[in-house]
Amino acid sequence: MSTAPAISICIPAYDMGGAGGEYLGYSLERLTRQGFTDFEVVVSDQSDGSGVAETCAAYADRLTIRRVAYTEGKRQASANSNNAMRHANGRILKILFQDDFLCDDSALQQVFDAFQEPGCKWALMGSAVTRDCETLERPMVPRWHDRIRWGFNTISSPSVLALEARHDLWFDENLQWLMDGDMYQSCHQAFGDPVILPDTLVANRIHEGQVSAGVSRKLRRQEVVYTARKGGLTRAKGDLRAFLYQYLKALG
Template structure:
């Protein structure tokens, strides 16, 4: 059994998905920590992603899983990858993101050596797949659940498989912050690795670029309804602020 399962939800992404994945795989082949598997849950209607996985099979331990009949959104697709993970640690890495530096996987592994249940790492963004801008260290706040994302994308997240918490498949825009909040509530504070271990690629095909105001309003109200224990004053303020932004 591998120590870490790297879970990647994949789809055609307007013809760019396979290329993004190939760049990510190239970086994975250089990692100084090698005790990991790659689990790709593929919702593509073509063979491009599957061919990339086959092309790297001699250099990486890759399990390609077709998920064409599954719910077509990131939360459901990444959950499918997580359900097929066999490693002690489950690390998320979205298809258009990639690791930064040869020691990224080693740092993730070391974060769990003292019994941590979940981990967040620093991230940056790139517009060209090269230069990294806007480094960000994750920070948890009570306003997180309503879209004030001070953590970054799901690619900065890793969990012990024994403590695995899945994404809410009713959510698209708020799928990440909802999960961070539930992990925080259930497992306590994470280990935070401040180094920029993940790069989030900025491009026109990002899911976040296509989120409508209607979807934002729907998910904000859904999140409010989930909080059966009530909201703090700061959370109510953030809820109304985000609702006004979504008009």
């Protein structure tokens, strides 16, 4: 009988204008350097081309990696991330977008150690941004606050998220721009405050093809209204103000 890995690295992948295989390859290469090795990689692939599949095959002898073709779902990150999580076997789920990477070789060890502590159900990792995969800029220690669902993101991308596998929490597939804040809000409601790993462990790659660069004002308005209808406007300090700010900003 096979033993479930401690951690599943859940990677939603797609063509990314032809660069998907290259970005994924760099991320997988960095995973081979991790000191902690009890993990699997699950790649949910929404590509139309073969780049992602070829990259996964190239690392099959160096990583425990499983590619799952996923062309029937919504072509967006929230649905693709959910599919990766559904196919994961690990006791801890670690989200990692294909153009991001773990920039510290102790990252998975730190994640594993955090979940050994009683009460740890979800954890957030320190991050930075990079343009060249070498220079790390704007280091960021995740900070929770009650306006996170409105897009005031003091946590960073979903690549900093790890959570216990035995849960019923999923990215909302009606969201793209606010998918991360909504997920953080759901985790907080279910589990309470996150464990914060303050070291810079994740590098978020900045490039022209990233999804956030193409978010329209119309989409922002739609998602702000959807978020208000989904969770209501609470009595938390600044909640109404946050909604109005983001909605009016999206009007231009």
